[in-house]
Amino acid sequence: MTICTPDRPEPPPFSEPWHAQAFALTVHLSERGNYTWPEWAERFSAELVALRGRQGPLDGGADYWAAWLGALEGLLTERGMAEPAVVERLKEAWEAAYLATPHGAPVQLKAGQ
Amino acid sequence: MPHDHHYHDHDHDHDHAVLPPEPALRVKALETLLTEKGLIDPAALDAIIDIYQNQVGPQNGALVVAKAWADPDFKARLLADATEVVAELGFYGRQGEHITVVENTSERHNVIVCTLCSCYPWPLLGIPPGWYKSDAYRARVVREPRAVLAEFGLALPEGQAVRVWDSTAEMRYLVLPMRPEGTEGLSVGELAALVTRDSMVGTGVPKVPA
Known part of the structure; x- marks a missing residue:
């Protein structure tokens, strides 16, 4: 199995905007003292192991970021910072907002959501 | 967990904003x-x-390597205390708190990995590439480094040992590759242009001057 083709053009560091957002959120929350980076690394590592157990070897692309987000959600739940039911409700509110917003207009949550 | 019934890469009629994944x-x-x-x-x-x-990337590490090639005193200080020396160049901060530079020689080639997750010297190399985060690399480079390096197109001489350095959240590594031959008289800037990201991870070697 070939890992890479040498000399191919360098891809951008984040292939999707949400990868960058999840990354920044994780760094920022750590810098604000909510957890240390080694605590994060341990959590993330455990998530990678768990994901590998469920779906086999990880390719370091979309699966890597899925594990990253899963680890972040788990950590924030554990620390009482983001309750899963509230996160789910907000996710649905964002989904509804996208579906209700005309194409090209900024998407915003309604007050009270 | 895939949940893609709202992905909007299909083309039936809708006039709302594109729903993100x-x-x-x-x-x-x-x-x-x-x-x-x-x-x-x-x-x-x-x-x-x-x-x-936009700002941090392998060009930072390349400058460090080029300076080490050009200046023996800088190199000696870099190998003794990389964290402090690269901080003097403005390369510090997240994931750069503890950096060790490991020098390639004709006797030993160094490779870095993070078997735990994806620890990497961000201030010097930026965000790691996909392959650095893949199981194919993380697990195998420890077990069969020569085979993995061969897949990168890197065939090492039999007599050159390979040492794999496992990064952690507390310690990150940068490989100081060997200076290519035929680079006498090049400026630091010209030398830096020869230093690839892979050569500082140990999965490649520097370019040779054209």
């Missing part, structure tokens, strides 16, 4: 909640993204 909505939900709680500053998130998307 499910994980993107989860991230937005987290951001909304944490902002409401006053736990995050959205402007700080944008600043972090800008740094890693």
Whole structure:
């Protein structure tokens, strides 16, 4: 199995905007003292192991970021910072907002959501 | 967990905003909640993204390597205390708190990996490439480094040992590759242009001057 083709053009560091957002959120929350980076690394590592157990070897692309987000959600739940039911409700509110917003207009949550 | 029935790469009729993928909505939900709680500053998130998307990358590490090639005193200090020396060049901060530089010689080639997750010297190399984060690399480079390096097109002489350095959240490594022959008289800037990202991870060697 070939890992890479040498000399191919360098891809951008984040292939999707949400990868960058999840990354920044994780760094920022750590810098604000909510957890240390080694605590994060341990959590993330455990998530990678768990994901590998469920779906086999990880390719370091979309699966890597899925594990990253899963680890972040788990950590924030554990620390009482983001309750899963509230996160789910907000996710649905964002989904509804996208579906209700005309194409090209900024998407915003309604007050009270 | 795939949840793609709302992905809008199909073309039937709709006039609303394009719905982002499910994980993107989860991230937005987290951001909304944490902002409401006053736990995050959205402007700080944008600043972090800008740094890693646009400012930090292997060009930083390449400058360090080129300076080490050009200046024996700099090199000696770099190998003794990389963290402090690269900080003097302005390369410090996240994931750069503890950096060790390991020098390639004709007797030993060095390779870095993070078997735990994806620890990497961000201030010097930026965000790691996909392959550095893949199981194919993380697990195998420890077990069969020569085979993995061969897949990168790197065939090492039999007599050159390979040492694999496992990065952690506390210690990160940078490989100081061997200076290519035929580079006498080049400026630091010209030398830096020969230093590839892979050569500083140990999965490649520097370019040779054209």
